[in-house]
Amino acid sequence: MHADVIIIGGGLIGSTLALALARHEVSSIVVDAQDLDATTLPAFDRRASAIASASARMLRALGLGELFDSEGCAIREIRVTDGVAPQFLHFDAGVDGDPLGIMLENRLLRIALLRAVRAHPLVTLVAPAKVAALQRDATTATLTLADGRVFTAPLAIAADGRRSQTREAAGIRLTGWSYPNAALVTMVAHSVPHGGVACELFYPSGPLALLPMTDTADGRPRSAIVWTVKADAAAGARKLGPKALAAELASRIDGTLGDVEIIAPQVVWPLGYHHAASYSAERLLLIGDAAHGIHPIAGQGLNMGFRDVAALAEVLVEAARTGQDLGAPAVLARYSAWRRLDNAMVGAVTDGLHRLFGLPGRLPAAVRRFGLAGVERLPPLKARFMAEARGETGQLPALLKGELV
Numbered sequence: 001m002h003a004d005v006i007i008i009g010g011g012l013i014g015s016t017l018a019l020a021l022a023r024h025e026v027s028s029i030v031v032d033a034q035d036l037d038a039t040t041l042p043a044f045d046r047r048a049s050a051i052a053s054a055s056a057r058m059l060r061a062l063g064l065g066e067l068f069d070s071e072g073c074a075i076r077e078i079r080v081t082d083g084v085a086p087q088f089l090h091f092d093a094g095v096d097g098d099p100l101g102i103m104l105e106n107r108l109l110r111i112a113l114l115r116a117v118r119a120h121p122l123v124t125l126v127a128p129a130k131v132a133a134l135q136r137d138a139t140t141a142t143l144t145l146a147d148g149r150v151f152t153a154p155l156a157i158a159a160d161g162r163r164s165q166t167r168e169a170a171g172i173r174l175t176g177w178s179y180p181n182a183a184l185v186t187m188v189a190h191s192v193p194h195g196g197v198a199c200e201l202f203y204p205s206g207p208l209a210l211l212p213m214t215d216t217a218d219g220r221p222r223s224a225i226v227w228t229v230k231a232d233a234a235a236g237a238r239k240l241g242p243k244a245l246a247a248e249l250a251s252r253i254d255g256t257l258g259d260v261e262i263i264a265p266q267v268v269w270p271l272g273y274h275h276a277a278s279y280s281a282e283r284l285l286l287i288g289d290a291a292h293g294i295h296p297i298a299g300q301g302l303n304m305g306f307r308d309v310a311a312l313a314e315v316l317v318e319a320a321r322t323g324q325d326l327g328a329p330a331v332l333a334r335y336s337a338w339r340r341l342d343n344a345m346v347g348a349v350t351d352g353l354h355r356l357f358g359l360p361g362r363l364p365a366a367v368r369r370f371g372l373a374g375v376e377r378l379p380p381l382k383a384r385f386m387a388e389a390r391g392e393t394g395q396l397p398a399l400l401k402g403e404l405v
């Protein structure tokens, strides 16, 4: 079977790319190692993501607007504090402004994407399936599955996540390190409404994020928690019962949400940074976590992948319209040039923030407060941070403006 592109990995990024291309008449074969229905079960991924406004605009343009209307919770304000210190940096979308982001359960996004991809005649989904080999030569990328099926296309795209075997097999090196921290993720119901406010409280062990969600089924305010803990404390945190975990949380958020009740089992994620030395090889491109992964301190990892999708879709759609070979070096180079620097900068900033806020002692604390106060008093700098949160910096592809290419 032949298609315009082969996408290896049908996670949030791979399936969004397939949908974006299909909406522009570019066909794809998406191969995933897992049973994708199993990835929509609550136990598979209990995370919720802060989806930047620009990413949400793209997903709406691709037909997922109903999901955002019914299940998305707009982030109207972001408050950043050093612990529960009163000095804080405050971003406010204003009454009429675009929200700073939309909180959405990953599971619900997976369900909507899978449904849309399955319904589109230009996407062939092959999952679960084991890749036996990907051969690339001057004219074709040929993917062979363990069951003997063979697929061809002028271009293969690796969207197979942070441990990308496609990247490894292509010999693309990775710069990266593990953080001595882990993220504990859970969900709470609480007595005080969040009012669409996201709070990021910085502690020496790492940031604690309270992220506003839609209400529970019985009408109680609900928030997602992403709590960075020291890696050696993660095992203990994983074992805490709901009451003990609620008590630990309450002691760090100073009544911000009122009484809190843990309503989802906590999951602990190891944290690391990685960036591929190159985003391309002969007839191969990397996107999403296969290309980069960052600390979730600013909730940008998935959004970087969505920006990859929007840029790559634009590059490939324009190449297809002008009759170019989709795997030609010039096409690959255009995508790499568009995305590498932006991803490197977001990675460097999140790594720097993580390190700055992780430093114990009075002097670093004073520097942080001085820095936060400085940003607060400088409207242009503040506007820049808000544009970053909304995903509106740099050269925006059409999809991130909510337009088809």
Ligand SMILES: Cc1cc2nc3c(=O)[nH]c(=O)nc-3n(C[C@H](O)[C@H](O)[C@H](O)COP(=O)(O)OP(=O)(O)OC[C@H]3O[C@@H](n4cnc5c(N)ncnc54)[C@H](O)[C@@H]3O)c2cc1C
Binding pocket: 008, 009, 010, 011, 012, 013, 014, 031, 032, 033, 034, 047, 048, 049, 050, 051, 131, 159, 160, 161, 162, 164, 165, 166, 183, 185, 226, 269, 270, 287, 288, 289, 290, 296, 298, 299, 300, 301, 302, 303, 304, 305
């Ligand atoms: C605690 C935490 C909180 C986060 N919060 C946010 C947030 O608020 N906002 C944000 O923007 N980002 C956030 N992120 C980052 C975000 O979750 C990731 O960037 C995103 O899930 C990456 O998506 P992906 O599709 O590239 O990779 P993945 O989700 O890893 O998907 C890869 C897919 O490839 C498949 N696959 C793997 N190997 C193979 C193979 N050999 N053959 C075929 N298929 C294969 C897998 O089955 C999977 O379906 C967070 C991350 C963490 C850890």
